[in-house]
Amino acid sequence: MQQTKQQTKSSRCAVVGCTDPHRSIQNVPASEETRAKWMDFIFECNVPERIGKILFVCANHFELDCFANLGQYNAGLATRLTLQAVSVPSIRRISDEGNASTSGQCARVHHVACQTDRPKMCTVGTQLSVKTLRPHYKSTGLLKKLVKIAQNKECEKLKKWLPSIKKHIYWTAATSTSGPERVAKWTSLLNHVQDIHSHDDPVFPQCLHPLRISRDKSKWLTAGTPAFSRLEKVLTNKRVLKDVGKLSPHYQTSSLESFHSVILRFAHKNFPFLGMLCRLYLAVLHFNENAGRPQATSSAGEPLFKVNFPKYKKGECTAKPVKAEPTFQYVDNLLDLIFHKVFQDPAPYVNEVLKIPIPADLSAQFDKPDKREVVASYVSRFNQGQV
Numbered sequence: 267m268q269q270t271k272q273q274t275k276s277s278r279c280a281v282v283g284c285t286d287p288h289r290s291i292q293n294v295p296a297s298e299e300t301r302a303k304w305m306d307f308i309f310e311c312n313v314p315e316r317i318g319k320i321l322f323v324c325a326n327h328f329e330l331d332c333f334a335n336l337g338q339y340n341a342g343l344a345t346r347l348t349l350q351a352v353s354v355p356s357i358r359r360i361s362d363e364g365n366a367s368t369s370g371q372c373a374r375v376h377h378v379a380c381q382t383d384r385p386k387m388c389t390v391g392t393q394l395s396v397k398t399l400r401p402h403y404k405s406t407g408l409l410k411k412l413v414k415i416a417q418n419k420e421c422e423k424l425k426k427w428l429p430s431i432k433k434h435i436y437w438t439a440a441t442s443t444s445g446p447e448r449v450a451k452w453t454s455l456l457n458h459v460q461d462i463h464s465h466d467d468p469v470f471p472q473c474l475h476p477l478r479i480s481r482d483k484s485k486w487l488t489a490g491t492p493a494f495s496r497l498e499k500v501l502t503n504k505r506v507l508k509d510v511g512k513l514s515p516h517y518q519t520s521s522l523e524s525f526h527s528v529i530l531r532f533a534h535k536n537f538p539f540l541g542m543l544c545r546l547y548l549a550v551l552h553f554n555e556n557a558g559r560p561q562a563t564s565s566a567g568e569p570l571f572k573v574n575f576p577k578y579k580k581g582e583c584t585a586k587p588v589k590a591e592p593t594f595q596y597v598d599n600l601l602d603l604i605f606h607k608v609f610q611d612p613a614p615y616v617n618e619v620l621k622i623p624i625p626a627d628l629s630a631q632f633d634k635p636d637k638r639e640v641v642a643s644y645v646s647r648f649n650q651g652q653v
């Protein structure tokens with residue numbers, strides 16, 4: 267027999283009625299007893315007399331606890347699911363319910379009335395499916411597309427590039443001032459993944475990273491390979507390029523957020539107008555002095571980092587540079603000013619303060635009622651008033 271042809275032809279799920287097989291397929295085991303159970307399941311107890319030598323069952327037909335490496339698979343460390351020793355497939359799609367056999371031997375098969383659209387992996391025991399457990403990519407549709415492509419065996423190399431591509435999107439947005447510049451930087455990625463770091467586009471003629479010989483040469487993609495051409499197709503899609511041209515640099519918001527937190531430190535509640543104004547001025551002085559703080563260094567002069575586990579990264583950690591301690595030069599300057607200038611001759615400073623227009627209290631716009639009337643109308647549960 268032509269083994270290879272047979273192999274590709276039968277690398278499909280043999281389970282009757284399985285129309286949307288899982289990528290991971292399992293060979294029918296050799297052990298006589300287990301094999302018989304598998305056969306009963308695959309053919310719904312009507313095992314034909316002549317069966318192909320090689321039969322596969324896809325991962326959709328097993329309970330989650332049948333898998334030996336579900337954790338690794340979900341974490342992206344394994345490309346296919348493997349089974350525990352004596353696992354038997356037991357899950358069939360609902361659409362086959364009509365054909366369900368009544369034979370006692372097949373009693374294990376669960377036919378579950380599931381309410382979701384894709385009842386693939388739902389069983390009585392668990393509502394989880396392989397898909398729900400997989401890490402969710404909460405990013406642009408573009409990344410989702412790439413993740414899907416990288417799942418193909420021939421495009422596996424793309425997997426390593428996904429984090430870089432994600433960073434490249436933010437970097438492109440944050441560092442460009444014009445649409446064409448953004449597009450040039452964006453498309454430069456297609457050269458970069460091929461280990462080409464100078465580009466034809468005069469707007470962005472050269473990668474900005476230092477040129478060095480990579481330790482892992484296998485990561486570079488080659489033009490014409492399926493992985494590269496599919497990446498190229500996604501990145502240079504007309505609609506994508508149009509979106510890239512319009513990306514906005516939202517990197518400034520983080521420094522704005524930290525300014526807000528400084529304000530909260532200085533003016534954490536409502537103060538009278540002048541008190542609030544002074545506190546806001548102090549917050550601005552503090553922020554301006556400390557906004558560009560350098561990274562802290564150890565006594566040996568090495569930059570300090572701390573390791574973070576942000577919630578959105580689901581267990582993945584990131585290194586964050588530790589900033590140097592804030593400085594308070596502005597406090598010294600203010601004290602100098604107060605002791606050497608204001609105390610000597612306060613008049614000009616008092617005049618300046620008096621010039622600041624202080625708005626009326628918000629409550630001033632309402633008529634003030636007579637206090638005695640308000641008190642008289644106060645009726646509580648214990649003081650029922652003089653009715």
Ligand SMILES: [Zn+2]
Nearest residue numbers: 279284287324
């Ligand atoms: Zn299947």
Ligand SMILES: [Zn+2]
Nearest residue numbers: 458462463473
């Ligand atoms: Zn490069």
